[in-house]
Amino acid sequence: xxxxxxxxxxxxxxxxxxxxxxxxxxxxxxxxxxxxxxxxxxxxxxxxxxxxxxxxxxxxxxxxxxxxxxxxxxxxxxxxxxxxxxxxxxxxxxxxxxxxxxxxxxxxxxxxxxxxxxxxxxxxxxxxxxxxxxxxxxxxxxxxxxxxxxxxxxxxxxxxxxxxxxxxxxxxxxxxxxxxxxxxxxxxxxxxxxxxxxxxxxxxxxxxxxxxxxxxxxxxxxxxxxxxxxxxxxxxxxxxxxxxxxxxxxxxxxxxxxxxxxxxxxxxxxxxxxxxxxxxxxxxxxxxxxxxxxxxxxxxxxxxxxxxxxxxxxxxxxxxxxxxxxxxxxxxxxxxxxxxxxxxxxxxxxxxxxxxxxxxxxxxxxxxxxxxxxxxxxxxxxxxxxxxxxxxxxxxxxxxxxxxxxxxxx
Amino acid sequence: xxxxxxxxxxxxxxxxxxxxxxxxxxxxxxxxxxxxxxxxxxxxxxxxxxxxxxxxxxxxxxxxxxxxxxxxxxxxxxxxxxxxxxxxxxxxxxxxxxxxxxxxxxxxxxxxxxxxxxxxxxxxxxxxxxxxxxxxxxxxxxxxxxxxxxxxxxxxxxxxxxxxxxxxxxxxxxxxxxxxxxxxxxxxxxxxxxxxxxxxxxxxxxxxxxxxxxxxxxxxxxxxxxxxxxxxxxxxxxxxxxxxxxxxxxxxxxxxxxxxxxxxxxxxxxxxxxxxxxxxxxxxxxxxxxxxxxxxxxxxxxxxxxxxxxxxxxxxxxxxxxxxxxxxxxxxxxxxxxxxxxxxxxxxxxxxxxxxxxxxxxxxxxxxxxxxxxxxxxxxxxxxxxxxxxxxxxxxxxxxxxxxxxxxxx
DNA sequence: CAGCGTTTGGTCAAGAGGAACACAAACCCG
DNA sequence: CGGGTTTGTGTTCCTCTTGACCAAACGCTG
Numbered sequence: 001x002x003x004x005x006x007x008x009x010x011x012x013x014x015x016x017x018x019x020x021x022x023x024x025x026x027x028x029x030x031x032x033x034x035x036x037x038x039x040x041x042x043x044x045x046x047x048x049x050x051x052x053x054x055x056x057x058x059x060x061x062x063x064x065x066x067x068x069x070x071x072x073x074x075x076x077x078x079x080x081x082x083x084x085x086x087x088x089x090x091x092x093x094x095x096x097x098x099x100x101x102x103x104x105x106x107x108x109x110x111x112x113x114x115x116x117x118x119x120x121x122x123x124x125x126x127x128x129x130x131x132x133x134x135x136x137x138x139x140x141x142x143x144x145x146x147x148x149x150x151x152x153x154x155x156x157x158x159x160x161x162x163x164x165x166x167x168x169x170x171x172x173x174x175x176x177x178x179x180x181x182x183x184x185x186x187x188x189x190x191x192x193x194x195x196x197x198x199x200x201x202x203x204x205x206x207x208x209x210x211x212x213x214x215x216x217x218x219x220x221x222x223x224x225x226x227x228x229x230x231x232x233x234x235x236x237x238x239x240x241x242x243x244x245x246x247x248x249x250x251x252x253x254x255x256x257x258x259x260x261x262x263x264x265x266x267x268x269x270x271x272x273x274x275x276x277x278x279x280x281x282x283x284x285x286x287x288x289x290x291x292x293x294x295x296x297x298x299x300x301x302x303x304x305x306x307x308x309x310x311x312x313x314x315x316x317x318x319x320x321x322x323x324x325x326x327x328x329x330x331x332x333x334x335x336x337x338x339x340x341x342x343x344x345x346x347x348x349x350x351x352x353x354x355x356x357x358x359x360x361x362x363x364x365x366x367x368x369x370x371x372x373x374x375x376x377x378x379x380x381x382x383x384x385x386x387x388x389x390x391x392x393x394x395x396x397x398x399x400x401x402x403x404x405x406x407x408x409x410x
Numbered sequence: 411x412x413x414x415x416x417x418x419x420x421x422x423x424x425x426x427x428x429x430x431x432x433x434x435x436x437x438x439x440x441x442x443x444x445x446x447x448x449x450x451x452x453x454x455x456x457x458x459x460x461x462x463x464x465x466x467x468x469x470x471x472x473x474x475x476x477x478x479x480x481x482x483x484x485x486x487x488x489x490x491x492x493x494x495x496x497x498x499x500x501x502x503x504x505x506x507x508x509x510x511x512x513x514x515x516x517x518x519x520x521x522x523x524x525x526x527x528x529x530x531x532x533x534x535x536x537x538x539x540x541x542x543x544x545x546x547x548x549x550x551x552x553x554x555x556x557x558x559x560x561x562x563x564x565x566x567x568x569x570x571x572x573x574x575x576x577x578x579x580x581x582x583x584x585x586x587x588x589x590x591x592x593x594x595x596x597x598x599x600x601x602x603x604x605x606x607x608x609x610x611x612x613x614x615x616x617x618x619x620x621x622x623x624x625x626x627x628x629x630x631x632x633x634x635x636x637x638x639x640x641x642x643x644x645x646x647x648x649x650x651x652x653x654x655x656x657x658x659x660x661x662x663x664x665x666x667x668x669x670x671x672x673x674x675x676x677x678x679x680x681x682x683x684x685x686x687x688x689x690x691x692x693x694x695x696x697x698x699x700x701x702x703x704x705x706x707x708x709x710x711x712x713x714x715x716x717x718x719x720x721x722x723x724x725x726x727x728x729x730x731x732x733x734x735x736x737x738x739x740x741x742x743x744x745x746x747x748x749x750x751x752x753x754x755x756x757x758x759x760x761x762x763x764x765x766x767x768x769x770x771x772x773x774x775x776x777x778x779x780x781x782x783x784x785x786x787x788x789x790x791x792x793x794x795x796x797x798x799x800x801x802x803x804x805x806x807x808x809x810x811x812x813x814x815x816x817x818x819x820x
Numbered sequence: 821c822a823g824c825g826t827t828t829g830g831t832c833a834a835g836a837g838g839a840a841c842a843c844a845a846a847c848c849c850g
Numbered sequence: 851c852g853g854g855t856t857t858g859t860g861t862t863c864c865t866c867t868t869g870a871c872c873a874a875a876c877g878c879t880g
Contacts, residue, residue, distance in 0.1 A: 008451035009419075009427045011836060011867045017419045018838090035857060041418035045858070047838050073856020074846040158771045167771040217651040231737075233643055240739025241627040244772040251733035252767060255664055264732065264767045322674065323661035327641075327737070329650025357662060357674045361568045361577040362654040421838045421865055428866090445828065455829070457867055483827020484875040 058398030161243020201381025203230025222336030314346025318353020468808030562792030571653025611791025613640025724756025728763020
């Protein structure tokens with residue numbers, strides 16, 4: 001029961017909902033036979049037939065002879081989402097890199113390009129120009145045959161969901177930058193531009209395509225300098241009232257801790273972020289990715305300082321996770337980016353901190369795993385975000401209804 | 411988009427969904443005219459007519475002549491949920507009291523009784539016997555004409571949602587008590603028994619009937635000795651994988667803090683709970699409700715010790731809330747029970763801590779208000795919980811379909 | 821107080837969409 | 851090669867909502 005949109009089901013909505021259900025199944029689970037769709041959706045064969053037919057004639061799916069061997073009975077044709085006709089442009093502004101990708105319906109990554117960028121403050125116009133330069137050739141190669149249905153952008157920063165305004169991005173020195181508008185202006189594709197936080201999108205991607213497939217209550221924790229995250233609640237992204245939810249790097253775990261870039265004192269980020277790790281390892285906190293890799297190499301080589309630094313960081317990681325477990329009662333915690341790489345060294349500390357710091361009931365049922373998608377998770381999440389309108393209402397992207405000609409009087 | 415239950419819309423579901431929508435509107439917003447329902451649901455007058463008619467003939471709503479004066483046009487009849495035909499039994503095991511209530515459809519509290527109980531450990535069988543003794547006369551008075559559709563129970567403790575098992579209840583010394591089963595066995599009503607945590611139910615009640623009506627992203631914080639809470643995300647209760655979500659009293663805010671009853675160190679509860687307040691006020695921490703009232707009286711009388719204790723507690727309250735705001739980005743925080751009474755004394759500290767401790771973007775958009783329902787909030791939430799099945803599928807409670815007799819061949 | 825405009829209810833035919841059923845097709849297996 | 855099984859195809863039926871038309875009930879106005 002929800003209080004929002006207590007809207008009635010009109011007869012026209014039914015078909016939309018069913019088209020959406022089927023397209024989502026295909027987009028998420030890949031090619032499925034018609035009979036699999038029947039059992040997954042609970043609809044009848046007749047209904048599936050009609051709906052698949054509509055999706056096929058609209059260019060969203062193809063049907064092909066099934067290659068199923070060994071199954072008795074008449075083979076069921078395989079429905080496959082068409083990655084070549086409807087694509088999204090996914091963009092990412094990360095701390096060390098920029099990335100663009102074209103992703104087809106069904107999640108197939110058609111092209112992906114990532115370039116390093118130096119850390120530091122940079123103008124939004126310049127960054128988006130760089131992204132546009134990267135995206136242009138991809139679009140030109142694909143745009144002949146495929147329709148771009150949307151642009152999704154993953155951003156390291158606090159993003160207002162309603163209009164894609166970057167409220168603050170400490171890594172870039174931004175405050176109140178209307179990033180979605182900038183992208184729309186520079187890319188001139190005349191499709192919706194949706195911007196979201198990289199942590200939220202990483203969570204979305206891991207939930208759809210990564211380590212958290214099929215799990216409905218998930219916490220994703222990632223970060224380099226800043227610690228971000230995303231939360232999946234009952235299978236849905238936790239957005240909050242303004243889209244700012246999921247800033248789990250800024251729970252306050254240590255009132256006597258150091259000042260955080262957000263202005264508060266003792267945020268979790270100050271204890272588990274890249275700088276904390278480097279500081280504990282005796283490195284310059286601003287050493288960046290190269291220095292962090294050095295710590296991992298040293299730890300792999302048995303360096304006590306590096307190992308101690310990782311252990312201490314792991315303990316703080318577990319402490320914060322314990323709070324999060326008590327609040328959300330997730331069944332899965334996915335550790336991404338820095339924490340994913342850290343996982344082999346700190347899993348014992350994390351488990352220990354969870355069992356001592358979280359309450360028994362929620363603590364017993366949570367698993368902690370490293371992310372499956374690596375550094376591309378936010379980019380893939382941006383693609384998923386951009387596909388959302390198409391998946392929610394495929395009818396809008398179908399060719400005009402094929403006017404079922406009937407013989408008059410028949 | 412959700413991953414769970416990607417189930418197709420069957421033509422029979424439509425009517426169920428629409429009946430549910432209308433009944434929910436009536437249950438939540440009270441009597442509505444048919445034309446108001448038209449505009450709220452987006453359904454047509456014809457559809458509303460049919461649906462209301464079905465609900466009326468099933469005894470769930472009544473239609474009466476509208477008393478609307480001054481409106482032009484034909485008056486629209488008022489549909490009113492019938493509180494006298496379908497009721498739920500709400501039960502509450504609180505730290506200082508037991509309560510029972512009969513609540514009718516639409517949320518009307520028909521009868522409510524609360525009795526004090528001494529704090530301390532007590533057997534589940536004994537407590538439920540007490541509840542049953544309280545409930546018996548209420549049931550006997552109402553049961554002649556009304557059908558009891560469910561039993562909801564609010565419990566101070568960690569509750570497994572699936573089966574109403576109390577995993578732990580420090581106030582009562584319980585571990586793994588199958589409370590729902592005990593209630594079902596003792597009350598013998600042969601209706602579903604649903605048990606949930608008092609904080610979660612307080613949140614539900616404030617969202618439906620209290621300070622958070624119409625707000626979709628809400629944090630409810632309440633507690634006496636233990637600090638609990640409940641979260642409303644996008645208009646829905648946050649449950650988590652096992653139903654344990656919302657234990658916000660056990661976020662860890664102070665690694666050098668004192669040991670919490672949950673076994674961890676430095677939980678928020680140890681800094682903002684009743685015992686912390688009493689300790690700071692120079693009282694015996696186990697003084698209970700009477701001692702707390704004493705502190706409030708002293709503060710009202712200007713006692714510096716009491717005021718300082720409240721100020722310090724308020725600062726910790728705000729610190730924890732800042733973390734929660736960063737994680738959830740709610741638009742409203744509702745302070746219940748102890749914190750509701752504390753609110754006048756600590757609102758300045760809370761605001762201060764929120765503006766310094768929470769990030770700007772989510773911090774700007776959150777309001778903090780005291781609860782509207784007082785100590786009965788969890789009890790009323792239990793009633794709402796028990797109504798849930800009826801509201802989700804009213805068809806099950808309607809009289810058997812009136813078998814639309816058609817003249818054969820017509 | 822009668823007439824008018826307005827709003828809403830009542831009724832019924834039409835349309836849309838899924839369900840149910842019977843039949844045909846395509847595969848496996850012996 | 852024939853039986854069994856599974857699934858697609860096509861038709862009919864049923865349910866539910868819509869839309870249109872008319873009637874009813876109210877306020878307003880002269």
